Amino acid sequence: MQIFKEKQALKNQITAFKKEGLSIGFVPTMGALHEGHLSLIEEALSSCDTVVVSIFVNPTQFDNPNDLEKYPRTFEDDVMRISQLENDRDIIIFSPPASEIYGNEVVSEKFSFDGLEYQMEGKFRDGHFNGVGTIVKKLFEMVEPDKAFFGEKDYQQLQIIKKLVEKLDLPIEIVGCPIHRETSGLARSSRNERLSAEDRQTASFIFRVLQKTKEDFGTKSANEIASWVEEEFKNHPAIELEYFEIANADTLESIQQRENGQKYRAFIAAYFGDVRLIDNIALN
Known part of the structure; x- marks a missing residue:
């Protein structure tokens, strides 16, 4: 397992992997990893040679500053949980500061997702999907994955990412994975x-x-x-x-x-x- 904080170091490693003909899987997260995240990583490991897991609490997708402030940040525990996976040697963790992603101006791009962004979450979280589209586009450009894995708990987000890939004509397969639940039935989050x-x-x-x-x-x-x-x-x-x-x-x-x-x-x-x-x- 390798850990990168800088995007250029990550891109250099990805370039080396691609020269070897290795396939790249990608699991974007905001950290505070649980069994649902780990199942996405395991799914990625099962179909790709190496997997990049991003851990980045993206400020532009929070419409509520208090929610952003209170969002759990457990980087050391996250690293430990990933290290316990059987194929952890094939994993890269990318955990950059906001400045590495956004530079000096933390703002979203504007996107059209053909109306998907106006349903449900879009009605209650102003600008949320512009923030999602912005960070996912930036991460896709850095990681250049062959496949990217998203959970169906955030089903609207999954559909929007598929639309993003379609509109940008990116050569990335988006894989939706089943919701992982606690024993009570509560969706893991x-x-x-x-x-x-x-x-x-x-x-x-x-x-x-x-x-x-x-x-x-x-x-x-x-x-x-x-x-x-x-x-x-x-x-x-x-x-x-x-x-x-x-x-x-x-x-x-x-x-x-x-x-x-x-x-x-x-x-x-x-x-x-x-x-x-x-x-x-x-x-x-």
């Missing part, structure tokens, strides 16, 4: 580190609601299900619903009724105290 064990158990209510949504999707309308979900959250004292959507899995547009031949997902964003949690589930 770095933000879970801010919850106690008891809180995590309580927050698994989100997944139970999604499971019931999937169960009812064949017999009830989207509006009926949405009304039920809203009522369930109103009756839950600890968790505040921000949004619930049933959407087309490709366009991310909300639906009123299902159509044959289309795939759908249900999406939830909710607050447990000041900790924002998101989750989703495939409905068919």
Whole structure:
């Protein structure tokens, strides 16, 4: 395992790997690694000769300064967890300071993702996907991966990254990986580190609601299900619903009724105290 802080040192190593004909996998993270991240790294190791894992808390994708400040930073623990993987010798960790990525001006580029950016998260997190597009584009230019691996917990982000690659005509395969869950069903997230064990158990209510949504999707309308979900959250004292959507899995547009031949997902964003949690589930 190697650790780089400077982009030029990273690019020099990548160039050397490519001269050897080695394939490059890439797993971008913001650190505070959990089993979900490790599963992405293992998936990358299984199909690529070497894997770059970036650990960088990207300031331009936070619309809430308090969320950025409180985001867990556990670099030493992250390195230790990666070192315990069986093929850790084939891993590069890239953990640059913001100045190495952005220079003297930490600002986002403006992107169009053909409307994907205006759905769900885009309605509640101003500028978020411009920040995501900016950092991912910059990292892709530095790493030049053959494949990049993203978890489906951030499903909207996954779709936007696919659109970014399509629009920029990048020769990168985007691989979506299944959501990794705690034993309670709660989707693994770095933000879970801010919850106690008891809180995590309580927050698994989100997944139970999604499971019931999937169960009812064949017999009830989207509006009926949405009304039920809203009522369930109103009756839950600890968790505040921000949004619930049933959407087309490709366009991310909300639906009123299902159509044959289309795939759908249900999406939830909710607050447990000041900790924002998101989750989703495939409905068919």
